[in-house]
Amino acid sequence: MPIEIPDVVIDRLPVYARALxxxxxxxxxxxxxxxxxxxxxxxxxxxxxxxxxxxxxxxxGRGYNVKRLLEELxxxxxxxxxxRMVVVGVGQLGHAVLSYGGFAPQGFDIVEAxxxxxxxxxxxxxxxxxxxVAAMREALAGQHIDIGIVAxxxxxxxxxIDALVESGVRAILNYAxxxxxxxxxxxxxxxxxxxxxQSMTFYLKSDLAHSPPK
Amino acid sequence: MPIEIPDVVIDRLPVYARALxxxxxxxxxxxxxxxxxxxxxxxxxxxxxxxxxxxxxxxxGRGYNVKRLLEELxxxxxxxxxxRMVVVGVGQLGHAVLSYGGFAPQGFDIVEAxxxxxxxxxxxxxxxxxxxVAAMREALAGQHIDIGIVAxxxxxxxxxIDALVESGVRAILNYAxxxxxxxxxxxxxxxxxxxxxQSMTFYLKSDLAHSPPK
Numbered sequence: 001m002p003i004e005i006p007d008v009v010i011d012r013l014p015v016y017a018r019a020l021x022x023x024x025x026x027x028x029x030x031x032x033x034x035x036x037x038x039x040x041x042x043x044x045x046x047x048x049x050x051x052x053x054x055x056x057x058x059x060x061g062r063g064y065n066v067k068r069l070l071e072e073l074x075x076x077x078x079x080x081x082x083x084r085m086v087v088v089g090v091g092q093l094g095h096a097v098l099s100y101g102g103f104a105p106q107g108f109d110i111v112e113a114x115x116x117x118x119x120x121x122x123x124x125x126x127x128x129x130x131x132x133v134a135a136m137r138e139a140l141a142g143q144h145i146d147i148g149i150v151a152x153x154x155x156x157x158x159x160x161i162d163a164l165v166e167s168g169v170r171a172i173l174n175y176a177x178x179x180x181x182x183x184x185x186x187x188x189x190x191x192x193x194x195x196x197x198q199s200m201t202f203y204l205k206s207d208l209a210h211s212p213p214k
Numbered sequence: 215m216p217i218e219i220p221d222v223v224i225d226r227l228p229v230y231a232r233a234l235x236x237x238x239x240x241x242x243x244x245x246x247x248x249x250x251x252x253x254x255x256x257x258x259x260x261x262x263x264x265x266x267x268x269x270x271x272x273x274x275g276r277g278y279n280v281k282r283l284l285e286e287l288x289x290x291x292x293x294x295x296x297x298r299m300v301v302v303g304v305g306q307l308g309h310a311v312l313s314y315g316g317f318a319p320q321g322f323d324i325v326e327a328x329x330x331x332x333x334x335x336x337x338x339x340x341x342x343x344x345x346x347v348a349a350m351r352e353a354l355a356g357q358h359i360d361i362g363i364v365a366x367x368x369x370x371x372x373x374x375i376d377a378l379v380e381s382g383v384r385a386i387l388n389y390a391x392x393x394x395x396x397x398x399x400x401x402x403x404x405x406x407x408x409x410x411x412q413s414m415t416f417y418l419k420s421d422l423a424h425s426p427p428k
Contacts, residue, residue: 011409204385
């Protein structure tokens with residue numbers, strides 16, 4: 001594909017796919033960009049523009065074929081295959097990640113789990129037994145792992161990320177509150193609830209300033 | 215403030231603040247936009263442009279005063295005060311949220327927790343006792359709550375969000391995999407690891423397509 005597609009467009013496609021999957025389950029065949037936009041809180045023009053990067057999907061005035069657009073988005077996003085993931089850090093959060101039922105149905109399989117804590121190593125969670133993080137490189141050698149989920153404390157995270165990258169992982173889902181350093185070919189998505197909260201308080205604060213006192 | 219500030223700019227400010235806080239702890243007095251950018255993986259021009267929405271911070275060629283810029287960002291983002299939050303849904307994820315040590319030091323206090331499950335209601339977690347979600351409106355009446363954290367299953371989430379909004383909550387941190395509907399005056403930030411993964415697989419897939427076979 002010769003055109004550079006903005007990251008924000010790529011970030012919206014899974015949201016569209018999720019909404020289309022829900023419409024498909026409801027037995028809907030066609031949806032307009034108006035209706036999809038209203039459901040998702042984006043403008044119809046935005047949806048049409050985002051999809052236009054990938055070709056022509058809807059027919060003028062007829063809306064989108066739900067199943068076909070969903071399939072196309074799955075292909076575009078690489079959701080028509082399985083992805084192998086490892087989790088590093090099996091504290092409360094890592095445990096919640098390992099127990100979350102939402103990954104596997106979407107093709108994201110967690111195939112290994114690691115921790116540094118002797119009281120957690122050897123523990124069975126679902127089908128997995130937690131292995132020592134010190135032996136991670138050996139454990140991953142020869143395995144093809146696509147994605148690393150980092151749920152360690154902040155202080156350990158960069159070192160873990162380095163080891164994952166050296167083991168061939170090309171995408172990191174980072175729950176640790178650090179700005180991870182990775183080579184150019186590796187993608188990182190941060191999940192940090194504090195940053196999300198802090199970007200909302202800007203608006204809460206402004207509302208307070210602009211509302212009349214009660 | 216008469217100028218409309220893009221949401222993406224507001225989203226980056228907490229990241230800047232986190233990096234500055236870390237520099238401040240290391241005893242650093244001054245930082246250049248080059249160094250800050252290199253740490254965070256954004257261009258120095260981006261940082262300067264983002265900050266220019268809020269006035270002049272750095273002196274040409276002298277870099278930013280770490281403490282002063284941090285304080286200004288705290289004021290801009292409303293991080294110089296306390297925010298009151300409730301958690302709804304105390305499953306594995308909600309439990310991890312309630313036990314997370316990262317909220318309170320940043321001024322985010324969880325003051326109530328609710329669940330629908332009789333086996334969870336009445337449970338003590340830290341200083342809180344989980345209350346029945348059916349009694350949430352009564353429990354929140356007369357309280358000032360800023361932010362609701364929704365960690366319920368998808369099917370329950372919209373109803374919970376409606377109840378939170380009716381109780382005066384103006385910001386929702388939504389862990390449920392739904393596109394939440396809220397009135398215009400309410401902010402929502404979604405935390406959905408599946409969406410984050412799905413926006414990375416686009417790039418993994420493209421890499422595979424473009425790399426020579428091994």
